[in-house]
Amino acid sequence: MATATSIETVPSYIQDAWWTPADGARSTDARDASTGEVLARVSAEGLDLAAAVHHGRTVGQAALGTLTIHERALKLRELAAYLNGRREELYAISARTGATKIDSMVDIDGGIGVLFTFSSKGRRELPNANVIVDGPVEVLSKDGSFIGEHIYTRIPGVAVQINAFNFPVWGMLEKFAPAFIAGVPTIVKPATPSGYLAEAAVRAIVESGILPAGSLQLISGSARNLLDQLDYRDMVSFTGSASTANLLKNHPNVAHGGVRFTSETDSLNAAILGPDAVPGTPEFDAFIKSVVTEMTVKAGQKCTSIRRAIVPNGLRQAVIDAIGARITERVVVGDPRAAGVTMGALASLEQLADVRSAVETMLAAGGELAFGSLDAPRVTRADGTVDAVADGAFMSPVLLSWADAEAPAVHALEAFGPVTSVLGYDTHDGGDVSEAVRLAALGAGSLVATVCTNDPGVARQMVTGIAAHHGRVLVLNREDARTSTGHGSPVPHLVHGGPGRAGGGEELGGIRSVKHHMQRTAIQGSPNMLTAVTGVWHTGADRTAAGSVEFGAVAGAVHPFRKSLAELRIGDAFASGLRQVTLEDITAFANSTEDTFYAHTNAAAAERNPFFPGIVAHGYLLVSWAAGLFVEPEPGPVLANYGLENLRFITPVAAGDSIRVTLTAKKITPRVTDEYGEVCWDAILHNQDGEIVATYDVLTLVEKEDTLYK
Known part of the structure; x- marks a missing residue:
């Protein structure tokens, strides 16, 4: 000591x-939860x-x-x-x-x-x-000189x-x-x-x-x-x-x-057993395992723990018996430094008193002790001996059963420890589980619920019924029982939080939570000014184009594919000349790809289609040709094309029409740890009349310095 x-x-x-406070500052003792030993004093006075x-x-x-x-x-x-x-x-x-x-x-x-x-x-x-740019540009003027977006x-x-x-x-x-x-x-x-x-x-x-x-x-x-x-x-x-x-x-x-x-904040999370999940099914076993896990991990001191097990009335006793059997078989209460202990102490004696008091209140309000005891348990000490430990914050797992599933206390009072209540519900004609949905919603907003069923109809009714009352819903069945991260385990990719009693907030959720620490602002201005603010090229902003002078290229400008990231700038572009599409080209592409959709092969059928003037070129033929129009073939700074994004076909191209492409460096993202980065290129196809045929983004990997081929 x-x-x-x-x-x-x-x-x-x-x-x-x-920093530590001056001697004599008021402080609070921090104690070992298992022994009561004072470990340190805590003060910010x-x-x-x-x-x-x-x-x-x-x-x-x-x-x-x-x-x-x-x-x-x-x-x-x-x-x-x-x-x-x-x-x-x-x-x-x-x-x-x-x-x-x-x-x-x-x-x-x-x-x-x-x-x-x-x-x-x-x-x-x-x-x-x-x-960070949020969402697409909104054009606010007819000529595109005034635009807006969010950042x-x-x-x-x-x-x-x-x-x-x-x-x-x-x-x-x-x-x-x-x-x-x-x-x-x-x-x-x-x-x-x-x-x-x-x-x-x-x-x-x-x-x-x-x-x-x-x-x-x-x-x-x-x-x-x-x-x-x-x-x-x-x-x-x-x-x-x-x-x-x-x-x-x-x-x-x-x-x-x-x-x-x-x-x-507080959350009376529920686990709901579907009427199909009877003893002997994988779903019943997964449900029992989940409830016991959530009762005993961190001694039930988890905001995501299962506080209400909502089960068909005909399965109440089977669920109680199975939970009790699993606790008896697997749970050993004691000092976590002792071998074999599977559930440790609550965080403090004050917390223990709060949990016991909450259980006593629930018992007085109609709950019945179905398993466990509020008496001080015999626990395994750090030295391996088994005895009652007066100074430790130990508690046995407690399972309560409620004859009245709508008793207000069970849906309002949280015992923040190894305590769960079993509530029964009845199904109605056609397997209707609306009563289970209603009981879950009585929690007035929760962080998480589990729906345990292998019946798609039951899953659909339960999830759509309870989703708005919860921040997360786990659908547990035989297919994901082994791989599921579990009812009580928030993952950083998905939202953690919930409405109502659960606090009404959100954490995690991947990049959503990054944006919670940022301000979203609407910005308005010319394409040049928004390009300067965001570092992303906007249609209508200045560009320096190589290629065909007829279509806006600057004489003597360097093809942007010949530039490393050290040389490339937002707005660097390439403008190609025209290439005509013939019926023979369309037919050859159809035959080589086996894409013989009628719009490319059957003139009479194509003419009846309200979208086409007759036989038209494949969209993917046009995209392939566009690459041929803008690619610089010699080895150099561009290392690879790794995809297209946001591809849209707008105007059909018939035999005899021509296409051209304008490619503009839209966004440049150097990689901190590599000798290359990503460049997103704005690609736009026009026909011979200047109409937009297709728009998309081309993604390439580009050297930071042009060294590989020099």
Whole structure:
């Protein structure tokens, strides 16, 4: 046991330096969840919160602004790889929170995995720039000289992230990653009971030396006045209780001052068993496994845990028996440092008291104890002995059964621990499961629900019925039971959040969450000005074209395919001459490709088609010819064509018509880690009368420097 003089205070990391309060500051004890041992004191008394916010807005914003989105994404990948090498020390600290090795992996490995995912998605789905174009151009004048579109740019303040006690690493990194990609500095405020683990993760991040100055700060301890320092430039992401979220939402700087606020709060998530999923089916087995997993992982202290198991009335007892049997067979409660333990302690004795009190209230409101006990369980100690542990926050898994499936308490009260309720529903004529849908909706908004069925009709009715009440729905059956990430596992690619009681916010969701840290702005102006702002060429903007002078080329201009990225500029273009299409060309293409659709081969049928004047050229023939018209054949900076995007055929081309192509460098994206980058070319085909035949984007890989063939 640590002595009073040896107990240290968990430090904060503010203004790129470690900080601890003065001696004698008021503090809160952080305890080992399994033994009650005081591990550290937590206090932020005397911390200059205004200076922390100012540091983020100035130093952090400036440092992150020197990097592009891709450069920031690469730093995330580097950081993830570094943290992978320090997982074991974080696991050891995590065990003090009551987390088993699997719990710790969900928290720590899951958080690191978010960094890897956002690094990859940031480089694949976003430009190597700091402006993101959102959607197509809107033409606002007849001659195209005045246009508009939307762009995203990063918010100019800080992202304050207030996290819950149950996931001190994942909860921090899943918020930090998209903010960092967006270029917004983060101030992290972890929950006190497990904040020492968040501090250890931040210490490892700082020691890596990877992040720019001011991009991450940590407040260990109370930060009651933090929102007083924020304004419309800033954002708050909160995870915790609905009551605290409501207090924060009503803060003057949020309610009236424009501080962006998103929250993820209490959630009475449901798992619904379809009437087809009877004992002996893979779906029934998958359902039981899922419920027990969600009851016991992190000792049920997950915002995504299953709180309500909604099952056909005829299967209620079978479900209760199967859940009890699986818990008895597989769950060993104890200190996570002991061999064989599968469920650890709750985060604190205070949390244990809250959960027991919630269960007692539910029992008084009509719930019946179907499995488990509120008595102190016998647990496995760290030394392997089995006994009751008075100082540990241990609790047995508890399953409640409700005769009245509509009892208000079961749909309103969350016991944030290893507690689940079983509710029954009746089906109606034709397998109608509307009663199950209605029960799920009584949760008044949840993060996630599972629908367990192998009946497509049941899946369709349940999902469409409950989707608007949930942020995520998992459809679980025999086909995905082995590969599913599970009911309670948010993935960085998909939205995490939910309506109503769940907080009404959104996190994760891939690039969506990056854009949550950015402002969408409508910009209007001429094509030249919007090209300058976005770094993307707009139709009507200036260009320098090589090729056919008749169609706008500049005499002596260099073909853009002869330019490396060091030489190529937005607006560099090539304009070809005309090439005539003959009936023989169309027939030969039809025969060689076996695309003998009647519009290309049957004159009488083609003439009856309201879209065609008679036999017309294949669209893909025209695109192929266009490549022949613009390609520079000699080896050089252009390394490969890797695709087309946004292809549209607009005007048919009949035998005897001619086509020409104009190719313009639209967007240039150098790769940070490679000797080449991507160039997106605007391609437009015209006929001999100047009518647009087709539009599309050509994607190529181009050397940064023209070295391979010199």
